[in-house]
Amino acid sequence: MVRTALALTLAVATPALATQEYSLPTLFDVSGVAADDVLNIRADPDAQAPIIGTLAPDAQAIEVIDERGGWARVNAGEGTGWVSMRYLAYRTDVWQEGELPDAFRCLGTEPFWDAKVEGGDLVLRRPDDQAGDRRAVQAVLDTGIFRDPARVVVARDMTLFAQPRICSDGMSDRLFGLSATLVLHGEQPAMLSGCCTIGR
The missing domain is CATH 2.30.30.40 (SH3 Domains)
Incomplete structure (x- = not known):
C-alpha cells in the first residue's frame, strides 16, 4: 500500500x-x-x-x-x-540569468534603427548617427523563469523590451523570434518598434 x-x-x-x-x-x-x-x-x-x-x-x-x-x-x-x-x-549557455547572448541585437524600420549592448552601454544607431547614442546599462532584467528569452535592458534614459514572438523586419522575408520595443525617455520621449536576433 x-x-x-x-x-x-x-x-x-x-x-x-x-x-x-x-x-x-x-x-x-x-x-x-x-x-x-x-x-x-x-x-x-x-x-x-x-x-x-x-x-x-x-x-x-x-x-x-x-x-x-x-x-x-x-x-x-x-x-x-x-x-x-x-x-x-x-546549446545550454544561451539564456543566462540577468545576461544577454553575445550576439543579441535589435533593429527596426520606419524609422531605421539598430541597438545592442557594447562595453557596458546600450548603443542606438540610426542612418544619420552611425557613431551611436550611448547610454550606460543599469540592469538586464529577466522573468526568473528558467531559460525564458524575455529581457528588459534598462539604460540611462532608454529602455529596451524584448519578448518572444515571431517578428518580421518589414524589409525582407526573414523572421525573428523576439519582438522589440525601445523607449527613449528624456525631453523628447519616443517609442521605436522592431525585432531582435541572437544569431551571428
Missing part, C-alpha cells in the same frame, strides 16, 4: 517538477553531419521540399526561431527555411 501511494505521488509530482529543456528563440550547433556533407535548409518543414540553402557540418550558434514536427525554422540569407532537428544540438 505504501509503495502504491509513493508511486502515485511520484507520477503526479513528476510533470510539475519537469523543466522545459529550451524556449525559442535559442541557439543550436549542427551535429551529426558528415565532414564532407552539408545540412540542407528547405523551403518547408518536409524532407521533399525544395532546398533553399545549406549549413556547414561544423556550423555553430544557429538561431532557431520556431519548431514544427521535428523541423527547426532558421534564417537563410534574406529568407527563412527549415532544417531537421535531428542534426541540431541544443
Whole structure:
C-alpha cells in the first residue's frame, strides 16, 4: 500500500517538477553531419521540399526561431527555411540569468534603427548617427523563469523590451523570434518598434 501511494505521488509530482529543456528563440550547433556533407535548409518543414540553402557540418550558434514536427525554422540569407532537428544540438549557455547572448541585437524600420549592448552601454544607431547614442546599462532584467528569452535592458534614459514572438523586419522575408520595443525617455520621449536576433 505504501509503495502504491509513493508511486502515485511520484507520477503526479513528476510533470510539475519537469523543466522545459529550451524556449525559442535559442541557439543550436549542427551535429551529426558528415565532414564532407552539408545540412540542407528547405523551403518547408518536409524532407521533399525544395532546398533553399545549406549549413556547414561544423556550423555553430544557429538561431532557431520556431519548431514544427521535428523541423527547426532558421534564417537563410534574406529568407527563412527549415532544417531537421535531428542534426541540431541544443546549446545550454544561451539564456543566462540577468545576461544577454553575445550576439543579441535589435533593429527596426520606419524609422531605421539598430541597438545592442557594447562595453557596458546600450548603443542606438540610426542612418544619420552611425557613431551611436550611448547610454550606460543599469540592469538586464529577466522573468526568473528558467531559460525564458524575455529581457528588459534598462539604460540611462532608454529602455529596451524584448519578448518572444515571431517578428518580421518589414524589409525582407526573414523572421525573428523576439519582438522589440525601445523607449527613449528624456525631453523628447519616443517609442521605436522592431525585432531582435541572437544569431551571428
